[in-house]
Amino acid sequence: MQLVVARVGRAHGIKGEVTVEVRTDEPELRLAPGAVLATDPASTGPLTIETGRVHSGRLLLRFAGVTDRNAAEALRNTLLIAEVDPEELPEDEDEYYDHQLIDLDVVTEDGIEIGRITEISHLPSQDLFIVERPDGTEVMIPFVEEIVAEIDLQEQKAVITPPPGLIDDRAEIASTRDADAAGDES
Numbered sequence: 001m002q003l004v005v006a007r008v009g010r011a012h013g014i015k016g017e018v019t020v021e022v023r024t025d026e027p028e029l030r031l032a033p034g035a036v037l038a039t040d041p042a043s044t045g046p047l048t049i050e051t052g053r054v055h056s057g058r059l060l061l062r063f064a065g066v067t068d069r070n071a072a073e074a075l076r077n078t079l080l081i082a083e084v085d086p087e088e089l090p091e092d093e094d095e096y097y098d099h100q101l102i103d104l105d106v107v108t109e110d111g112i113e114i115g116r117i118t119e120i121s122h123l124p125s126q127d128l129f130i131v132e133r134p135d136g137t138e139v140m141i142p143f144v145e146e147i148v149a150e151i152d153l154q155e156q157k158a159v160i161t162p163p164p165g166l167i168d169d170r171a172e173i174a175s176t177r178d179a180d181a182a183g184d185e186s
Contacts, residue, residue, distance in 0.1 A: 001099060002038060005030040006059075006080040011072035017051075017060045018072045020080070023122050025095050027059060030082045040079040047080065096151060105157045106131050106141065109149060114167060115139065117158065129158070139167060 005027075009019035024030045031052055039045030048064040066072055084097070098120045106114040106129065119130035120143070127143040141147060141160060150159040 001084050002081045003030075003084050003097060003099070004040075004079050005037070005082045008061075008075045008078040008080065009058075010076055011069045012055070012058075012060050014069045015062070016066040016068055016072045017062045018066075018075055019058050020061055022059055024082075031059065031061065031080075035082070038081040038083070040081060044075060044078050047075075047078075096153075100153060101129070101151070101158070103156070104151070104153075107157055107159055108167075109159055109161055114141075114160065114162075141166065 003024070005024040006020040006022050009021055011017070012019055020031070022031070031049060033049050033051055035049045037045065037047050037049070039047060047066075049061055050064045051062045053060050063075070066075065101117055101120055104117045106117060108114065113134070115131040115133040117129045118132045118138075121128040121130055121140070129141040129143055129148075131139050131141055133139060141162070147160055147162060147166070148158060149161050152159065
């Protein structure tokens with residue numbers, strides 16, 4: 001099975017290094033020197049990682065055969081794809097690969113069906129479940145502990161505790177201003 005593990009950013013310096021946006025919880029395993037990665041678009045790969053280092057909090061990689069800034073810049077926005085055994089599981093029991101989460105049913109703690117996970121969106125601050133509702137609309141659910149209470153791979157479901165307004169537009173507006181105004185009138 002193929003997993004996207006990174007996206008190539010801009011060139012760094014003049015010797016062919018690139019910044020990468022890491023999309024794996026195991027960069028030391030997936031983005032290590034010697035790793036051969038497929039690419040999207042496929043015409044730019046496969047790429048073999050020659051070196052890797054962290055600079056100012058960013059991972060920098062150099063690929064075999066990419067020796068100057070122009071060649072590095074030509075790789076910008078390329079997705080790096082690793083081949084992973086479908087039976088392999090992440091080391092931490094609270095971590096999941098995207099393929100494990102896709103197609104899970106999403107339900108609230110009281111059993112209300114929300115929909116089915118169709119995509120995982122990886123943002124810098126957090127991941128989002130893109131959930132297709134039964135009526136065909138989509139809702140985005142932050143994949144954070146406060147909202148996603150349980151992932152049950154055996155039952156093929158994700159149990160959520162959504163705050164008001166996340167799933168529907170009936171948000172409860174809590175304002176102390178109205179209560180303060182009422183108290184001032186007495």
